[in-house]
Amino acid sequence: MSTKKVNKIGVLTSGGDAPGMNAAVRAVVRTGIYHGLDVFGIMRGYSGMVDDDIFPMDSRSVANIIQRGGTILKTARCKEFFEPEGRKKAYENLKKRGIDGLVIIGGDGSFRGAQRFSNEYDIPCIGLPGTIDKDIAGSDFTIGFDTAVNTAVEAIDKIRDTMDAHDRLFLVEVMGRDAGYIALHSGIATGAENILIPETKTDIEELIQSLTEKEKRKKLVNLIVVAEGDEFGGANELAKVIKERIPQADTRVCILGHIQRGGSPSCLDRLIASNMGYHAVECLIKGRFNVMVGIVNNKVHFTPLDKAVKQKQRISAEWMKIVKILAS
Numbered sequence: 164m165s166t167k168k169v170n171k172i173g174v175l176t177s178g179g180d181a182p183g184m185n186a187a188v189r190a191v192v193r194t195g196i197y198h199g200l201d202v203f204g205i206m207r208g209y210s211g212m213v214d215d216d217i218f219p220m221d222s223r224s225v226a227n228i229i230q231r232g233g234t235i236l237k238t239a240r241c242k243e244f245f246e247p248e249g250r251k252k253a254y255e256n257l258k259k260r261g262i263d264g265l266v267i268i269g270g271d272g273s274f275r276g277a278q279r280f281s282n283e284y285d286i287p288c289i290g291l292p293g294t295i296d297k298d299i300a301g302s303d304f305t306i307g308f309d310t311a312v313n314t315a316v317e318a319i320d321k322i323r324d325t326m327d328a329h330d331r332l333f334l335v336e337v338m339g340r341d342a343g344y345i346a347l348h349s350g351i352a353t354g355a356e357n358i359l360i361p362e363t364k365t366d367i368e369e370l371i372q373s374l375t376e377k378e379k380r381k382k383l384v385n386l387i388v389v390a391e392g393d394e395f396g397g398a399n400e401l402a403k404v405i406k407e408r409i410p411q412a413d414t415r416v417c418i419l420g421h422i423q424r425g426g427s428p429s430c431l432d433r434l435i436a437s438n439m440g441y442h443a444v445e446c447l448i449k450g451r452f453n454v455m456v457g458i459v460n461n462k463v464h465f466t467p468l469d470k471a472v473k474q475k476q477r478i479s480a481e482w483m484k485i486v487k488i489l490a491s
């Protein structure tokens with residue numbers, strides 16, 4: 164714990180956007196104002212710090228945003244922040260306004276930036292896990308995951324209706340370049356026969372064999388949920404392999420894409436974003452610096468930023484077993 168007093172804080176959203184980021188911004192601003200702090204919004208992630216796109220926020224500036232997807236502060240990937248000169252510029256822009264604490268809502272990349280920045284300059288940073296991928300260790304939930312996975316479930320349910328009507332083989336690709344959580348959760352929730360994720364190696368021979376057997380019985384109705392980062396390179400690539408090996412299969416591919424990022428945040432995402440946003444400011448007030456605020460076993464949990472960027476949330480082997488048993 165530090166005894167340094169924080170008086171002026173900045174809040175930004177960075178990296179990939181996620182539904183619920185607005186709810187987190189709202190909570191940070193209103194908790195900050197409750198404690199008598201000056202709160203500044205920083206536009207487009209670290210770009211706003213480097214380019215001096217920073218503005219004072221009040222309670223009204225976050226009115227009517229809790230239900231909105233995207234982020235009113237916009238988000239971006241900022242190349243300059245990787246360089247010491249970019250971070251120096253960012254620091255100078257904060258310093259001239261007296262901003263002495265930051266809340267960063269983003270993924271592990273954004274936390275890496277925050278960790279570097281807080282090591283170099285005397286500006287404490289608090290990270291809030293905002294990512295649809297749920298790939299951050301130190302929290303059972305990340306802001307945006309619940310909404311994204313529910314969007315995927317709704318879409319896949321609709322696909323299953325038409326798939327069943329035609330006796331087709333459907334490959335649905337969901338987001339997740341490095342993490343299979345959206346695929347795993349949406350696949351289990353929609354009763355997918357197969358779920359392919361980056362964390363586990365796909366046994367293609369086993370898959371082809373099971374599809375071939377179904378085809379022989381004229382029962383090739385099969386839903387495969389594929390994470391975009393699976394080692395096959397996504398649903399289109401996998402479809403090519405299946406087409407080659409089972410040419411008679413009536414195969415269709417659907418890539419859900421960016422619809423998974425948008426939309427009004429779910430109740431759960433609004434709740435965790437509000438809770439985390441509140442605790443981020445409490446951390447700055449109490450001198451608990453350079454941590455990520457997470458939720459573990461229903462309790463608020465603080466992970467040092469340097470630890471949070473080193474660990475990934477793992478998918479348990481038991482989940483994969485459950486997938487197999489339930490789909491058989």
Ligand code: ADP
Pocket residue numbers: 177178179208209239240241242244245246269270271272273274275276277279294
């Ligand atoms: P996410 O936060 O969603 O994982 P990125 O990995 O794209 O997204 O990171 C967002 C931004 O965080 C980057 O564009 C960059 O400005 C900053 N950042 C990421 N890694 C570093 C790093 N090692 N050093 C400095 N800044 C970084």
